[in-house]
Each structure stands twice: as C-alpha cells, then as structure tokens.
Amino acid sequence: MKTNLVASTVFMALGLVGLSSCEDGISEMATEETVKDITGSWKVVQLTRNGEDLSQRLDLSDFRIDFNADGTYTLAEQLPFIADASGSYRLSDPQYPFSLILRPAGIEEDVVARFQFPTVAGKRQLSLSFSLGCESNTYQYNFERENQDL
Template identity: 40%
Template sequence: MQQCGFLLVAIAAILMASCKAEKVLPVKESIKDITGSWQVIRATRNGTELTTLIDFTKFRVNFKDGGYTIENPLPFLVNANGKFSLDDPEYPFKITFTATGGTAVSTPFNYPIVNGKRQLSITFSPGCPNNSYVYVLQKVN
C-alpha cells in the first residue's frame, strides 16, 4: 500500500511540474475594409419586411478611399454622395456618412460574416424618428 501512495505522490508531482501557465497574447484584429459595391439583400421598416415590396436590386452603396457614392437612391441615411468613416477601424460599431455640403450622420453598424460572406447591417431613421429602417447589404462581386 505504501508503494501505491508513493506512486500517486510521484504522479501528482510530475503532473504539477508539467503544468505551467502559458501567456496567451491577444490576436490583433484586422482592419475592417468595406471598400467595394454593396447591395441590399434584406430591408425592414419598423420590423416589416420590405424586400418583397420594393425593388432593391439596382440600389448600390459604393465605398472607396473614404468616400461613398449612391446609385439608384431609395430611402437611406443620406441622399447624396460624400465621405464616410468608421468609429474604430478594427471593431466598428458606428458608421458616419457626411454628404457633400451636408452634416455628418452616424448610425449603428454591424459587420458580420453570414454563410461565409461579409455583410453590413445599417440601422437608420431618415426624417421621421417613428420609422426605423434596417438594411442588410452584401458586397457585389
């Protein structure tokens, strides 16, 4: 029995000696790049699905070099081309649009990957604060 006790103590000592704390360094998040042309794949207003009611197929938001252009305008956060910025290039939670000659307008912003494709989700209220729109956009290839 004494050999069994010695064996257990030896195993415990070996296990304790082999366990050492490893430093886990945080992985630097890549900068979110929204450059390109984006189309609406889903739209809601106050929770009501709009995608089947309105033709969003020609509407585009094009992001390039800190600027944006809008093709075939529909109700959107801004109604003219201009500049955009993200609140944080690594962890963006807000996007700001500044139409040429206009004032800056910010809105919540999500940048998830869904089914292997990057999406933009933008929530906004153009004009009437009682109407809340959510546009889910996907990059056009």
C-alpha cells in the first residue's frame, strides 16, 4: 500500500512538472494572425450559382478586380457581380475578415460579400459569396491573384 502511495505521488509530481513545462511552450508558440493583404489584380477561376459551376458557360477570361493599396478597387469587364462600378473597399476586420465591403463610386450604400481567403493547390484564392437581389440565388466567385508567387 505504501508503494502505491509513493508511486502515485511521484506520478502526480511528474505530471505537474510536465504540465507546467507545456505552458511555456504554448505561450512561445502563440502567434498573431497577419493582416490580410488582398492588393493586386485578381482573375476569376470559378463561378458558381447555387453550387452549379457556371465557369464553362460564361467567358470569365476578361473579368478582373484590382484592389489598390489606397483602398480603392477597379473592375474590368462586366459579369453579374455585386458591384457594377469601381470605388472603395475595406475588410470587415483586417486580421479576421468575414466580409468584403465595397462602396461603388456614386452609391451611398455599402455592398457586402462574404469573404474567404483560402490557399488552394499552393495558390492563394479570394472567395466572395453574395446574392444579387433574389435571396434564393447565391453566387460564389473564386479568384486567384495574377502573377502570384507563394
């Protein structure tokens, strides 16, 4: 019985030492999330409506959105998109954005798209989802930055 008590005490002491050493390692590993940088020219690589891929039915090759460092954006060509004119943009939160907020020139209201920023097949993508008037139709544009080197 005395052997079990000693063994239990030793294991508890080793466990406490082990836990306290893990805490230091965790705090050293904690990093701050970087600010999302979407500046550059983005081309459409996929367009879906309600999950159906429209990429083969529409010519997406000329549509671009350019995000400039000064907080403005420009559009090239027209597609059914959340904005039909160039203007200003911002992310809902620079580090943890859930939305891209556009303000087309001459419009008094913001237009908002759901924002994702995944890396797919080694390339950073920008994914924007929104509805254009009819709530039952959801468009998702997946963009890749032109000339990106990861």
